[in-house]
Amino acid sequence: MKLPAFFSSPLAQRCIPIALPILALIAGRIWVDTQWNMPRVGFSLLLYFFFAAFLQRWAAVVATLALEGLLLNISYIKEVATSEPLLGADLFEVGQGMALTGYMDWHIWAYALILLAALAYGLWRHPSFSKRRVGLALILCVLVGMQLDSTGKMSAYAQPLMAQYLGSNYSNYNFRVNARQNGILGHLMLTAETAHKPKAGQHQFYTQALAAAENPSSPDIVVVMCESCYTDARLPTKMAELTQAGFSEARVISPVYGGGTAEAEFEALTGLSAYTLPGIDFQNFAGQFSDKISALPHALADVGYTTIGMHNYFGTFWKRQTVYPKMGFQRIAFVDQMYWKRKDGWPKDFSLYNQALAHYKVAPAGKKQFMFLVTVNTHGPFIKENDSGITQYQARLGQAIDEFKTFTQQIEASAKARKRDVIIVIFGDHKPGLNQEFYERGIFDASFFSNRDPKNLQFKNILNQEQTRIRGDVPLFIKGSRDPEQAQVLADKLQSRPLFCLPAELARLSENTDPFYNAVAERCAKNEGFYTKDLWWRSVFPEAVYAERLFAETK
Template sequence: MEMRWHCKYQSPLGLVLLSILSLSLQGIVFGYILPSKLILPWLLYFSFLIVLRPYYSAITVFLIESILLRVHIMKMSHTNTAFEASDIFAWKQAFFLKGYTDFLIPALGIGLVFCFVKGFALRKRQLAFLPAVLLVTTSCVQERNPTQSTSNPISFLFSLAKVHYVDWNFATNIKENGILNHVFLTLPMGQIPAKGPARLGERQIAVSPHAPLKPDVFLILCESCYTSSSSKFVTPMAELEKEGFERSTMISPVYGGMTAEAEFEVLTGLPSQRYKGIDFQYFAESYSHEAMGLPRVFVKNGYSSFSAHNNKGFFWRRDLVHPKFGFQKSIFLEEMNWPDLSVTPEDDILFESALKQYKSNLDGKKNTFAFLITIHTHGPYKEVEDDGGEGDYKAKLEKSLKEFLRFQKQVYELAQKNSRPVIFVIFGDHKPAMTISFYKKHVFSDDFFSSKGERNDGFRFSSLSESQRMIYGRVPVFIKSLNVKNGELAKEIARTSHDKPLYCLPSVLTKFINVHHEYYRFLDTVCKRPSVELVDKAVIDSVFSEEAYGNLLFD
């Protein structure tokens, strides 16, 4: 039956249609319905009426909501991390992660394009809906740049409808408030952590005039690299012990993805869970150009610093963040010898670029601090005979580690020729997104999950206790020192870092290699607490003040 667009009741009928579809979607997915979740869907519906016919406007909003909800479910399945507004601002990263998607998102996208093409209309009477467009746009601007004297219209509507922002748990916020309300509530704001008197954040460097020769440091973030300490889930990474590496474990803040959160902790010595969202995305524009990250501390202590990653620089906004944190040079995929930028690179090109830069530093008589990020072991992993992708993962890991060991030996030869001590620290940023394998191998027990399935995307993590978060985030760390006077150096680093959060790594490293900053002395004291306390969000919020972040990282 042909739709009769001239009917004067089409606008209210379209609103009813959207309400039914939106509430039904929420009920089917979460079994939970609150009418207040309709605030943003309704506002978007009226906004689209300025260019679309009513029924098409309703379907368009419903399809947008469906796409975002599907992305959220996929993200939760693979990383146990909820969708947030900053993911939209980092939309270019989606092309790299396309391997995780299924047919549903492209199908919904096609439906969205169809609605725009078929429902497009421009008539004078549609200008009546211009206030809705202005309300949404001005509210978004004010939400991103709030002031004490203004309250944006959407936030006012939220307060009237008693929308409760569950900022401590984004997954719960989506369940209770709907994905579109959630996107608005998690918009990256222009606000930054406050500065103030905080002894631990002072930018003072103390260097001993009789300091021993400082070693060159290679800190390698190994993408999704994992092996268990027990026999439960042994991978090729365990072979590093046979190559002379000391073994330890640390606690990552993330699982299955969100590398930038682990990276933030290692490069700042600050917990990533203190603020909502992904810190690299959330604060990239706001970080000081003189932020006191770990690389800048090394530079202040007489080092030359560089980072290298065989992925494009825009990913996680590293091209913007790394220089601000103190890297004097950053090398990304665009500068490496890789012919097809659409294919996930191998790690040998990363190590080739790093080796070239190290040679340059040696020629210039410079001490080196290098931070390298691998990518070859990134998922998704191909499943063979219901192995959950384990075979593909181990093959990728074995290849990547062989390339790393070849690089390590080349660096050692160069260091030996130049009478330079050198330290390698290679760590996994998070466990790989292979939840079913961790479950079958009894790394994760039944009480880790609120629901389970036959595949990785069928598992949902429950609210985890602090002791469970230790298991959930535990990742391997391997350390090797060469040409150093202290033959026990690698063992001491391994012992001191054992089962501590990744944000403790900067204090451990700097303590043993004579690199100094007042904040790391404070951090060293904090990290002597029991590990289970150091992953407790309440403890993190009480110990790491807002001023610590403000003084160290922001102008």
């Protein structure tokens, strides 16, 4: 059959080789995420133009689709594990992703191999230099450069441009919504924006505050942030046995679920809500934080405490080795200073406790001690054994609690020998990522999820404030070595409060004079305004307080 004359015309001979790969790219979306909208197609085309500058056109199509599929699958795995999608900043923090390697499946390996093959073939058959190809490739490069501008001025121009010409809609307070609306490529582009420092300004935060505590006892303080540690009447675990060991229990509200440990850590150390700053605060702001962050370790160090921060994983993880000294930890230690038998998986918590105990035992008898310990043994994933993964979770949590109880006994004995009172706190940083188990036990109901498959439940993009509060509910146990009543009073003050109330109450046990903690304690005592409406944290903590306490900027 003879083709119409148009197809043999010079114009067609020039346009068809260009148009066919683009049409194939658009059609190939069924291979990636089966969705077509303006942002998805637009950002895919920008990536294709970038690849086509140095790859043969059909190889550029395959490379674009393979990279998008790879990123989408990685994001899906991160979202299942942590309830948060892949972020632009994650691409520059490869070390943080090492925690998710246990979740990787064959889809990721397949997309990675296809991508490598496309790159190899495309470079082999690379096109000759073309100003048009380079010009189109530079569009993506310029937008990325604008998004990464450390001043934030260029991203302020880039985002309206992407909204106007690519149809993007940036939801910087709900990254799951952002990924759904813009596709993974658009989402990563938008979240590549440098998280800008909060603005300094005047505020009246300190005008409402509790009176300083009378005759504070200034005990030694040991806080354990226990990875994924959880218990509930509907999902009892060995953690509940701590009440039999003299601990008082409270329920507190973590800002994260299933992951994002550093956000819970941020609240527990600063007394500020983690919701104000987008993304993971440690990761985004490590280099911009003041050298003296106004955090609990500094408040205690200023009144004579030795402050120690430890984690039985790498110091580069969430940039703790950079952030901890700025927060006021005088001594820090990470897994490279501890015993770790790598073939057994995540480092065991006893190695962390042994290191902490060694420091505590050699401390001068009259020297006050504050230790903040972050565990990792109960980190996911939890392998399913014809169940939701609960069997493995219970076994690992049981081991973690046994090791904690042993540590508690040793610390109390050492405190007695040093003639010091010690307050011991342990709390779960977030619930474990066991959606199916929480659903089946009635902790979450169907209204939390966007689907009805109990083996693959995914949270709705937007939860109401009560659902967010329930999702963040975690246990906290506290014990005083000399005064059990004091521990119960503290537990009552923390009951049903956000996690940022904890450092306020701990600071008030000491002679510190920082008015911030009395101001936070006043708001926690009222327990009003928390989880009440959208962006509720803005009415609790003025932005200028963040600028002042984290970045030492005032106006």
